[in-house]
Amino acid sequence: MTRRLLFSNFLLVLVTLFLFGLTTVSATEAAFAEFQETHTAVHTRLLVDVLENHYRQTESWDGVQLEILNLSLISGFVMTLKSAEGVVVGSTLGTDVSQESSAVLIFKLADGQNRPLGTLYVDRNSELEQVDNSFLEALSQGALFSATIVLSLGLVLGMALAHSINYPIRQMSHAAADIARGQYAVRVDEDGPAEVGILGRAFNQMAAGLQQMEQMRRDLVLNVSHDLRTPLTTLQGYLEGLRMGKIADRRTAEQAFSAMQTETTHLLNLVHSLGQVAALDAGQKWLQVAPVAVAPLIAEVVARAEPLAQAQGVVLTTAVSPNLPPLQGDVTQLGQMLFNLVENGVRHTAAGGRVTLSAVATAEEMRLTVADNGAGIAPQHQPFVFERFYRADEARSRHSGGAGLGLAIVQGVVQAHHGRITLTSEEGEGAVFEVVLPLCGMGIAEWGMRIAE
Numbered sequence: 120m121t122r123r124l125l126f127s128n129f130l131l132v133l134v135t136l137f138l139f140g141l142t143t144v145s146a147t148e149a150a151f152a153e154f155q156e157t158h159t160a161v162h163t164r165l166l167v168d169v170l171e172n173h174y175r176q177t178e179s180w181d182g183v184q185l186e187i188l189n190l191s192l193i194s195g196f197v198m199t200l201k202s203a204e205g206v207v208v209g210s211t212l213g214t215d216v217s218q219e220s221s222a223v224l225i226f227k228l229a230d231g232q233n234r235p236l237g238t239l240y241v242d243r244n245s246e247l248e249q250v251d252n253s254f255l256e257a258l259s260q261g262a263l264f265s266a267t268i269v270l271s272l273g274l275v276l277g278m279a280l281a282h283s284i285n286y287p288i289r290q291m292s293h294a295a296a297d298i299a300r301g302q303y304a305v306r307v308d309e310d311g312p313a314e315v316g317i318l319g320r321a322f323n324q325m326a327a328g329l330q331q332m333e334q335m336r337r338d339l340v341l342n343v344s345h346d347l348r349t350p351l352t353t354l355q356g357y358l359e360g361l362r363m364g365k366i367a368d369r370r371t372a373e374q375a376f377s378a379m380q381t382e383t384t385h386l387l388n389l390v391h392s393l394g395q396v397a398a399l400d401a402g403q404k405w406l407q408v409a410p411v412a413v414a415p416l417i418a419e420v421v422a423r424a425e426p427l428a429q430a431q432g433v434v435l436t437t438a439v440s441p442n443l444p445p446l447q448g449d450v451t452q453l454g455q456m457l458f459n460l461v462e463n464g465v466r467h468t469a470a471g472g473r474v475t476l477s478a479v480a481t482a483e484e485m486r487l488t489v490a491d492n493g494a495g496i497a498p499q500h501q502p503f504v505f506e507r508f509y510r511a512d513e514a515r516s517r518h519s520g521g522a523g524l525g526l527a528i529v530q531g532v533v534q535a536h537h538g539r540i541t542l543t544s545e546e547g548e549g550a551v552f553e554v555v556l557p558l559c560g561m562g563i564a565e566w567g568m569r570i571a572e
Contacts, residue, residue: 343389452535
């Protein structure tokens, strides 16, 4: 690639210099020729005046030969003067030589009454022609020398430019090959020309995204394996006990079946959560959009979460404004979103605490808030709470802390409904999750119908 760039640059510079040099030399020669003609015309006009004055004074061309020789010596022109009868009366080359055929300028001489006196033929002498030719030759040599210098500089700059472009591209090529082999940590330099720098930054962003996706995949496998291991181990233990006859009495058998049912429920919940996360990642049209009454939705969520709250010793309260306008969305997914927020608040609130679910509407939006007075979330954990499988307290068990998918699903559902969610929390003072959703008819009705289709 470097050779192609160098060759292209060399060819471009060469053609440009050739055209520029050709145009410059041609224009210079034309301008110089025009200068010569103008210079000759101005000076020879003086010669004509002198010769006409000579004729007026002598009333003949007697002695004009000496006058012509002096004028030729002074002006540097070669002249031949013919009388009105066509006889050579004076010439720089001698009276017996005519330069009529080689003259550059021809002047008709006349007296004051406009009667013809003769014809003057003017040409530049060989010495002046030699000087002119030397000047033009020096000009051509200077142009050639300048072109050589410019061409050399062009090649040097072309090599530098080719290297500045080729090196990062070659580096990106190697980096792309590394990424294809699964080495997602590779990065490229972002230096170089502006366009190459933009390409390098885009490449690094792509590599960072791929690395993040690969890390998410590994975390998914690790976390799912961990969350599956405990219930499957429990089930295996109870089934082995039943097979070996170690669980013989009715009470122990009921405890075993209850434990297996609990573990099976955890597995089903995990599979359901994973299915929701997969749907969010794939962007599937899984929403069934319709007007949603907010007050009944909140009452249903509280009823679902009440057994867990009673088991934790936490009080559930609501603060719902009257006559709330309906939302536009999927009632099942919105209910799951609110339940996940309430469940998260209950799990992180100590016995005797309180979790409040409130709803208030503005002119265009619905604000749903879940607030608790539990332990709160430390500032260093808050940016990551919506990431899947993230647990602020790694010491919490799967039963007390969930699988780490609830808030990730919450964020996905909110974004699918064109809403937004914010977290406000101080450690030791609880947490407040606020969900803002558009009201029914506020610019998303057509969106909802398209998703429902």
